[in-house]
Amino acid sequence: MAKGNINVSVENIFPLIKKFLYSDHEIFLRELISNATDATMKLKHLTNIGEAKVEYGNPQIEVKIDKEAKKLHIIDQGLGMTAEEVEKYINEVAFSGAEEFLDKYKDKVDDAGIIGHFGLGFYSAFMVANKVEIITKSYKDEPAAHWTCDGSPEFTLEPSDRTERGTEIILHIAEDEKEFLEESRIRELLTKYNKFMPIPIKFGTKEINDPDFTPKTTKDNPDASGGKETTEPHKQITVDNIINNPNPAWTKQPADLEENDYKDFYRELYPMQFEEPLFNIHLNVDYPFNLTGILYFPKMTNDLNIQKDKIQLYQNQVFVTDNVEGIVPEFLTMLRGVIDSPDIPLNVSRSYLQADGAVKKIASYITRKVADKLKSLFNNNREDFEAKWNDIKIVIEYGMLSEEKFFEKADAFALYPTVDGKYYTYDELYNKIKANQTDKDDKLVILYASDKDAQHSYIEAAKTKNYEVLLLDSPIVSHLIQKLETTKENISFARVDGDHIDNLIKKDDTTISKLDEDQKKTLDALLKEVISSEKFMVQLEAMDSNASPFIITQPEFMRRMKEMQQTGGGGMFGMGNMPEMYNLLVNTNSELVSDILNTKTRKKQERLINQSLDLARLSQGLLKGEELTNFIKRSYDMIK
Numbered sequence: 053m054a055k056g057n058i059n060v061s062v063e064n065i066f067p068l069i070k071k072f073l074y075s076d077h078e079i080f081l082r083e084l085i086s087n088a089t090d091a092t093m094k095l096k097h098l099t100n101i102g103e104a105k106v107e108y109g110n111p112q113i114e115v116k117i118d119k120e121a122k123k124l125h126i127i128d129q130g131l132g133m134t135a136e137e138v139e140k141y142i143n144e145v146a147f148s149g150a151e152e153f154l155d156k157y158k159d160k161v162d163d164a165g166i167i168g169h170f171g172l173g174f175y176s177a178f179m180v181a182n183k184v185e186i187i188t189k190s191y192k193d194e195p196a197a198h199w200t201c202d203g204s205p206e207f208t209l210e211p212s213d214r215t216e217r218g219t220e221i222i223l224h225i226a227e228d229e230k231e232f233l234e235e236s237r238i239r240e241l242l243t244k245y246n247k248f249m250p251i252p253i254k255f256g257t258k259e260i261n262d263p264d265f266t267p268k269t270t271k272d273n274p275d276a277s278g279g280k281e282t283t284e285p286h287k288q289i290t291v292d293n294i295i296n297n298p299n300p301a302w303t304k305q306p307a308d309l310e311e312n313d314y315k316d317f318y319r320e321l322y323p324m325q326f327e328e329p330l331f332n333i334h335l336n337v338d339y340p341f342n343l344t345g346i347l348y349f350p351k352m353t354n355d356l357n358i359q360k361d362k363i364q365l366y367q368n369q370v371f372v373t374d375n376v377e378g379i380v381p382e383f384l385t386m387l388r389g390v391i392d393s394p395d396i397p398l399n400v401s402r403s404y405l406q407a408d409g410a411v412k413k414i415a416s417y418i419t420r421k422v423a424d425k426l427k428s429l430f431n432n433n434r435e436d437f438e439a440k441w442n443d444i445k446i447v448i449e450y451g452m453l454s455e456e457k458f459f460e461k462a463d464a465f466a467l468y469p470t471v472d473g474k475y476y477t478y479d480e481l482y483n484k485i486k487a488n489q490t491d492k493d494d495k496l497v498i499l500y501a502s503d504k505d506a507q508h509s510y511i512e513a514a515k516t517k518n519y520e521v522l523l524l525d526s527p528i529v530s531h532l533i534q535k536l537e538t539t540k541e542n543i544s545f546a547r548v549d550g551d552h553i554d555n556l557i558k559k560d561d562t563t564i565s566k567l568d569e570d571q572k573k574t575l576d577a578l579l580k581e582v583i584s585s586e587k588f589m590v591q592l593e594a595m596d597s598n599a600s601p602f603i604i605t606q607p608e609f610m611r612r613m614k615e616m617q618q619t620g621g622g623g624m625f626g627m628g629n630m631p632e633m634y635n636l637l638v639n640t641n642s643e644l645v646s647d648i649l650n651t652k653t654r655k656k657q658e659r660l661i662n663q664s665l666d667l668a669r670l671s672q673g674l675l676k677g678e679e680l681t682n683f684i685k686r687s688y689d690m691i692k
């Protein structure tokens with residue numbers, strides 16, 4: 053029996069390993085199963101190229117709990133190790149690997165994120181075990197070896213009588229880690245990390261109906277007519293409980309997959325999601341980096357809150373994390389699905405990741421691919437794309453705001469819906485409204501509403517002029533508008549309730565006022581006495597005599613800045629906290645306004661002004677509470 057010291061230079065590596073990333077102890081299982089998988093894949097390769105003259109067969113990896121003896125076994129049928137290889141790979145390579153890893157990261161365990169996901173390897177077993185055994189038989193014609201280490205730097209290595217090829221790792225689970233002897237806990241870990249690993253993983257057995265068994269149906273009394281039919285009970289058989297799907301959809305070629313395969317895979321990924329995804333994007337690239345995956349667009353609401361089911365990151369089918377921040381462009385983190393890449397450096401910090409050239413390329417590839425897919429969906433089935441627009445617009449609009457490349461590409465498929473349910477691309481809209489909605493300064497004014505019901509009267513006013521009114525109602529739309537105004541030439545957006553329609557799109561023909569300057573002065577003074585200047589800025593306007601006498605508006609600029617501040621960034625400092633301020637446009641050409649001016653008693657004038665103001669507030673949804681009650685009372689009195 054050989055005895056030795058693994059490495060005397062760091063005698064305290066085991067306590068360090070034990071302490072390492074306390075919350076992440078569970079990763080030991082993923083590390084050991086990854087090693088078992090590697091060993092099996094290597095054997096497959098060696099048999100394929102004729103290097104290993106053994107039968108590859110249908111190898112499995114088995115995870116077994118021995119609760120009584122407090123042991124956890126991980127058994128593979130891979131290429132195994134000779135005693136010499138154990139010395140080399142476990143005592144030297146793996147150990148110095150773990151040592152180097154800990155050395156590098158022991159001070160940085162708080163650097164939240166990917167650190168600690170990979171790198172510790174075999175020695176992570178000591179996070180949960182106070183003794184580890186390896187019993188291994190190489191595919192080469194050499195005796196099996198038995199390695200034991202009890203957590204001190206000493207190990208023993210002796211021959212073993214194991215005859216089957218492969219490796220068995222035995223963990224003697226420490227007292228304070230006994231959760232890892234619970235079947236439910238191990239099952240949870242296997243489902244989390246190993247659900248899509250390429251070699252079948254067996255964990256216990258299960259009972260199923262024998263597929264080769266056809267139950268016989270017989271009459272219980274064949275001689276007498278009308279005997280009762282009885283069916284033999286189904287025969288149950290015991291089979292291996294395989295916990296993983298070794299061939300998940302993303303590892304296949306898009307050409308080999310049908311629409312339903314993608315949907316099935318979505319359900320496999322998110323068993324608790326009952327809603328079907330809207331569409332999927334199959335990622336598949338091998339140059340200049342390796343990346344495969346499937347992204348799904350789920351039905352999205354205007355709720356910007358981060359969703360619970362997220363994109364999962366894998367490395368060669370091993371689950372790494374569902375925190376893809378820094379790898380996937382931020383606007384796409386609202387999607388779901390899988391990304392698998394061996395080229396993403398995982399044992400580095402997030403900030404390093406964001407600066408990494410390869411990772412940047414990956415992010416821009418994903419952005420491009422998503423844009424291309426959206427474009428082809430739009431081109432191939434516009435009707436369907438329009439129908440789904442409401443559910444996906446938030447991602448697209450967010451992408452247009454945050455990624456310049458995406459903004460450029462989105463011109464081809466970003467849609468601008470109207471209040472009448474038509475959908476235009478930007479160019480289509482531009483051509484449609486250019487003639488009618490260009491103002492006297494040659495600026496194209498794009499009208500929009502954010503709420504069809506609340507802004508109904510303003511929308512109607514715009515329609516009488518044959519103007520198109522867009523319906524833009526997502527929470528970040530004010531940012532998008534701002535962006536469009538600065539990128540497209542000579543356009544501006546105006547919400548329909550921002551001003552009287554003739555002021556929103558100013559044409560040359562100005563309406564002549566019926567009132568002379570003196571009358572206007574008197575009217576202005578009267579209104580300012582009656583109406584609180586804290587809430588309303590009174591403005592006299594000569595408008596069409598059929599237009600409403602009093603119109604309440606909120607200036608576009610103020611409103612938009614406030615909105616932008618509420619949804620983060622971009623707004624002017626302090627705007628979000630400003631009190632609501634409205635303009636009150638008084639139409640000097642309206643008959644009622646002339647009446648107000650000409651009414652003899654001051655009391656009656658005040659009544660007319662208040663009543664008109666309340667009507668204007670009512671049409672803006674601004675009349676509430678006591679004021680509304682008073683208004684109703686006053687109205688009844690008037691019609692009595």
Ligand code: ADP
Nearest residue numbers: 087088091132133141142146172173174175219
């Ligand atoms: P890594 O997997 O990154 O190489 P590990 O510390 O996990 O590092 O493993 C060290 C080495 O030990 C492996 O490279 C491999 O040569 C060997 N090894 C570990 N587990 C097995 C196994 N189940 N079968 C065969 N060899 C193994």
Ligand code: MG
Nearest residue numbers: 086087173174
């Ligand atoms: Mg490993």
